[in-house]
Amino acid sequence: MLTQPPLSSFWRWINIGARLLLVWFVLRDLAPAPPRVTPGSPQTVETLHPEVCVHTRLTDEVEEWKIQRNMIMVRELGAPMIVEFFPWPYVEGQRGTYDWAHFDRIMRHAENQGISVIARLGLVPGWARPPVHEKVTTANYLPYEEFDTFAAFVGAFVRRYEKQISAVIIWNEPNISREWGDRPVDPEAYTELLRVSYLAAHEASPNIIVMGGALAPTMEPENSGAGMNEIRYLERMYEAGAADYFDAFSAHTYGFTHPPDDDPDPTIINFRRIELQREIMIRYGDEAKPVYITESGWSDDPRWANAVRPGQRIAYTL
Template identity: 35%
Template sequence: MLKKSGFCQKSGLLVLLWLVLLLTVGLAAQAVVVTHQTRTRGLPEGFPAPVAEADVPILGVNVALEQYDDEEGEELEAALTRIVEGGFVWVRQSFYWSQIEPEPGHFDWAVPNRILAALARHPQLRLVAVLDDRPPDPPADPDRFAAFARAFAARYGDRVDYYQVWDEPNLAAHWGGGPVNPPAYADLLARTARAIRAADPEARILLASLAPTVETGPQNLSDARFLEQLYQAGAAPYFDVVAGKPYGFDTGPDDRRADEAVLNFSRLLLLREVMVAHGDADKAVWASQWGWNALPPGWTGAPSIWGQTDEPTQAARTVAALERARAE
């Protein structure tokens, strides 16, 4: 009886140990699942194959190369050399309709000629040509803007592969003072994309970069809601890449909250979810502008609407954000 009792005690202990082990493994597995879901917001593992324009260099810079207008071109050349030395590949440059075509049918190609010629001397750089206007009012005649875009593509299509149609149409400041109008932008995009592709069949069209905002209209509209309404308006065939601006604001790149009420680096997940919901998972979403704001020491002006940090934190967050982008 003593031996049997001892055996039972040992058996009970083994069962208990197995239960503890299984519970520990189960909790660990659950922790992995929760961590994964937090990291990916429940999206499928990895990208479906293939995703167009996903396997591209990730480093780029937004530029205003028109400011370098010395006759010798040395300032422009120096600027591009610094970009190359910094390890950047993409340059995102705006070309303004009202500057290039100040009167209907009368084109002044001097600025884009100078920029494109300089870029040709640095073949490792890739241009995203943003076709926009200044002031950023929506065209009264979308067909005229589309004609301008076609003329641009016909002239530079052998040197430009990526065209972006407008910028931040979900903000009143970039849509004639508002209210914003997703169907109207969808119409502008469709006309312009058809015109560009007619002149440059190999063109890749980027959706206008959508600004991060938690507002719900009518003046400014959440980037995710604006994208949803673009799909409802039938815009999907007219862009190859979705673009957003996931500024970090007040938190670092490890802030994984993907919430329409939160402005952070994870905000592109909201756009991705809209794309997946509309069967557009085979397209990529690009971050055309992102980062953290660091004002000079002793700044006494107005606080930044983009959040504020110091330069060491800015640098650390930038590096961490690039590591996250490469990993995910």
């Protein structure tokens, strides 16, 4: 009886690889095609509460149909605005070269659903940060000498999306160190970033609303390495001349474990703590500026120490 000689180890792996490749081709052909996305006819938002806004997170959403579905749900909810994050590194991977494709998709579907966009701008591309061999930095580390470069991005963004956006937020929670590149926070430096960004945005579109602040509620003392409480941080912004360089104030109002009607208290983080920031604005003669709540809420995640029960979360939010 004839027997087949055993395959060498090399040819055995070639045989296995060929079979796996064949299986991959078969499965690829059987897989459904990605959904075809067509914008459809332009829509409008019907709402009884035009001030309602949804904070979306479509920055890293690859599939266009999901972007569209999110916008449809926002419209069906009755919210005429969204807050969305648009990271600088995503469009300017190389200095002076922009790729707007993903941002264009988000804006196109927002506009088609009748939704206006409040755009939060931030993060820093690697080429704008110190080389790794000189200093290890995070994506939130913006060297002071690159403030004008960031402002140029702000201007280019506003110029491109003038018709789709209602406002831009300059940076996020600059009063905590992890959002300021893991270095000591610097309200005077943030005020300078706000100034150059404000000028660039208004040069691109005179009617754009530039929002400053977006400060994190925190109890950190002034010289803490982790950050600075937002009340003192805002005072120092005004002392540095920030009043002339933002049109509206962006506020983060997290309730933690406290009901929404609890009185504001400088020793407690609760929903009405924003009123303490408003007092600072009034003290510096800035009471005419509106305040936009761009982040807010309560968490019912049981893994978090400051969580509430699901029923409480619903009641507090309503």
